[in-house]
Amino acid sequence: MGLEQALAQVDADIDAAVERLLELLRIPSISTDPAYKDDCDRAADWLVDDLTSLGFQASKRTTPGHPMVMGHAKGDGPHVMFYGHYDVQPVDPLSLWDTPPFEPALEDTPKGRVIRGRGASDDKGQLMTFVEACRAWKAVHGALPVKVSVFFEGEEESGSPSLVPFMKQNREELRADVALICDTGLFGEETPAIVTRLRGLLGEEVTITGPNKDLHSGMYGGIARNPIRVLAGIIASLHDASGRITVPGFYDGVAELPTDIAGQWGDLGFSEAEFLGEVGLGVPAGEDGRTGLEMIWSRPTCEVNGITGGYQGDGFKTVLPSVASAKISFRLVPGQDPHKLRESFRAYVQSQLPGDCTVSFQEHGASPAAEMSTDHPAFEKARAALSDEWPREAAFVGCGGSIPIAGYFKDILGMDAMLIGFGKDDDQIHSPNEKYDLSSFHKGIRSWVRVLDALSR
C-alpha cells in the first residue's frame, strides 16, 4: 500500500524530476580540469539545497580538492548510506557533440526518449534517481521507510584524491548497515543488475625526454634519440602476442574465475558481436582464450588513454621532439595490489629505456578491485525488489569499470555495498553525446522506491 502510493507519486512527478535533473546537468562540474573548480562547488551547493528541501540535514564539506556533500535523514529500521558523484568527465572533442554538452534537453530518438548532456548518465542522472525516490516517499508518507544518509563526491572522474582521507576522518558519520551505490548499468535492456565485482584502476603518466630541445629531423634524424619512438616501443612491449601484459609480476595473485560465477555469467547470454557491434567493432581484442565477459569483468588490462608528442597541428613539421608522453591505465582484478604494480610498471619502463633518454612518471590514482560478498540479506531483498520493477529477473554481475568507493566502504568502514544502476551500454558516458534514457531515469527512481521498501521489511 505504502509502496504503491510512492510509485504512483513517482509517475505523477516525473516531469518535474526531469526538470530538476536538467538544472543540475547545466552546471559544468568537470573535476579533472582546474578551470571548472567553481562549477564543481556550485554543483555541491545545488545538492545541499535540494537535500535540505527534502528534510535532510545536509552540508558541504571542504576537502583539499572538490567538496563532498553529506546528508542525513531521520528514520527507523536499517540505515543505508547512498553514494553518487556529482562531477563529470571532460567533453572533448567538443566538435563531436551534436548539442552543447551543458545545455541538456529531452530528445526523441528511434530507441525512445533520452536526456542528452554531459553527466546525464554518469553520474548525475543516476544519483538523482535515488534523490527522487526519497522525494516520492517523503511526499506520500512524510518520512522515509528506512534511515537514509547520502554521500556525494566531486572527484570521481579525477582519481578521487580526497576520498580516502575524508572517509577515514569521518568514519562514524559514514557508517551504516549497508551502502548503496548508483554508478553502474542494467544488464541489457530489460535485466536489472547488482554488481558484485569491480575492477580496480592504476593510472600513470609516462614522459620520455630525449634531446634537451626540439631538433630538426634533417640535421639530427638518424643520430639523435627520438622520444616518440622510445615511447611507442615501450607501449608496444607492454603486451605479448597472446594479449597478456608483460610487466613482471603483473598476474601475481590473479585467480581464475570461480566455476559457479563463470556459470552464472555464461547464463547471461552476453553477445560479443552485439556488444562490440554497437561501437563499430567485431573482434574481441583481449587475451587469447578468454570470453568477452572475462575480458571486461574479470581480467586485468593495460590501456593507453592518451599520447602526445612533437608537432600535431595542420600540415607537417620535420621536428625531432624533445619530449613525448602517454597516459596509461591498468584495470585491476582482485588479488592485485595497485601500489605494488605501480612500482613494477615503473621498474619495467626503466628497464626498457635505451640510452640517451630519461623517463619521469606522474601518478593518477590507484584503487584495488572489489568483490562483494552477497551473504548480506540486503542483496536478496534488493534483487527481488528490482525483479518486481523490470521485465526480467535481476542478475549478479561484474563490471569492468573502477568504482573504488565500493572497496573503500568495505575496507575502511567494514560495510557491504550494493551497486545498482540503470545506465545502458549506449549511454556514451565519457564520450560525446552522453545520454540517459528517460526510462532508465523513471524506472530507476521506481526501482529505488521498491528497494527502500524491501529493505524496511
Added chain:
Amino acid sequence: MGLEQALAQVDADIDAAVERLLELLRIPSISTDPAYKDDCDRAADWLVDDLTSLGFQASKRTTPGHPMVMGHAKGDGPHVMFYGHYDVQPVDPLSLWDTPPFEPALEDTPKGRVIRGRGASDDKGQLMTFVEACRAWKAVHGALPVKVSVFFEGEEESGSPSLVPFMKQNREELRADVALICDTGLFGEETPAIVTRLRGLLGEEVTITGPNKDLHSGMYGGIARNPIRVLAGIIASLHDASGRITVPGFYDGVAELPTDIAGQWGDLGFSEAEFLGEVGLGVPAGEDGRTGLEMIWSRPTCEVNGITGGYQGDGFKTVLPSVASAKISFRLVPGQDPHKLRESFRAYVQSQLPGDCTVSFQEHGASPAAEMSTDHPAFEKARAALSDEWPREAAFVGCGGSIPIAGYFKDILGMDAMLIGFGKDDDQIHSPNEKYDLSSFHKGIRSWVRVLDALSR
C-alpha cells in the same frame, strides 16, 4: 680592386643590412598554417620591393599556394640563379621562446652577437646574405660582376607543393649556368662548406581508427581495439634491433658511400660527442656499425615527427579513443624513389594492422635525395673564394636535411647547384629561440661578394 671595394662596402653597411633583415623577420610567414597566408604574401611583396630598389626586374608570381618571387638583373659573364625561401617554420611550443619569435632583435651572448627570431637563420637571414652582397656590388660598381637572377619560394617549410609545377612552367626563365642555394650551414665554426649531397624526404600522416567513437576504458578496456596501441606497435616495428628500417625494399638501390668520399668525411674530424653533446645527448642512435656522419648524411632514416591520440589535457581521462595518428617522415638517400617507398610504406602498415581497425594516409611531400657532380668549374672557384674569407679551407660535405630544390634544378633544368650557407649547428632552426650569428650574416655577405667575383673570372 673591385672585390676589396665591395667588401669594404659590406662592412660599412652592415648595421643597415641588419635593420633590413629585422624588418623581414617581423613578418610571420609561416607557410604550413593557413592562418598566416596574408603574411606569406606580405613577405613576398617586401622582397619584390627590395629587389626592385636594387635594379632587379622583380615580380611576385601567384601559385595555388604561396607566391614565388622572381628577379633578374642585367649583367655580363656567367648567369647564376640564386634560390632561397622566405617562409618559416611554426613557432610552437611558444612557451619555450625567451623572446617573441616575430619581434627579432640583436642580442649579445657568451658566444657573440646573434640575430634572434624565427627565420633568422632558416632561411631569411641566409637569403639576405646574397641580396646584401648584390647591394654592395651595386653600390660600389653600379652593376653586378655576373648576370644574376633570384628565385625565392614561400612553401619550403610545408612540402613545396607548387615548386615543381612552377619550375616546369617557367623552365626558360629559370635556366642559368649554375644555381646557388643558401639554406645550409658551415662545417664547424671556421670551416665553410659546399654541400654536394642532400637527403630526400618522404612525409606521411598515418591515422588509425578503431571504435567508431571514444569509449570508456572501464567498460570496453580489454575487449575493444585501442588505436593508440595499434599505432605504437606499428611505429615500434618500423626499426629492427640493429636500427635498420623494416619496410620491405626500403634499402633497395642504397649504395655504400664511395671510399673517396668516406675518406674526405673522415678527414673532417667530426666529433659525435660534441655534436650530440650540444643537444644533451651522447649516444649515436642510428644503425649499428655506421659513423655519425653516415647516420646524418648518407643513411636513410625514419622518424616520428608528431603523435596524437586520446586525452592530452591536465589530469586523467579513462578514455579508449576512437582515433590516433602520427606524422612520420623518411630521410632518403640517392637510389631511393620516394613515390615507390610511399607505396611500400603504406603496404607495410596495412600488413601490420590487426583486426577491427582501419588506417588512412595523408601525404606530406616526397622529394628524392640529390648528389651534386663537382665537375663544374664553379665548384672549385667557389671553394677557393670561400677559403679566402674564412679561417679554414672550404670543404665538400653532405647534409642530412632535405633541400629538394637542388635536385629539381638538376632534374628539371639540367643545372648544377652549389649549396653554400653560413648557418651553425646551434642556430635552433625549427626550434624555439632560433638565431643567426651576426658573424654568419656579415661574413656570409662577404662570402657571396667573393663568390660572385670568383665566378666572373
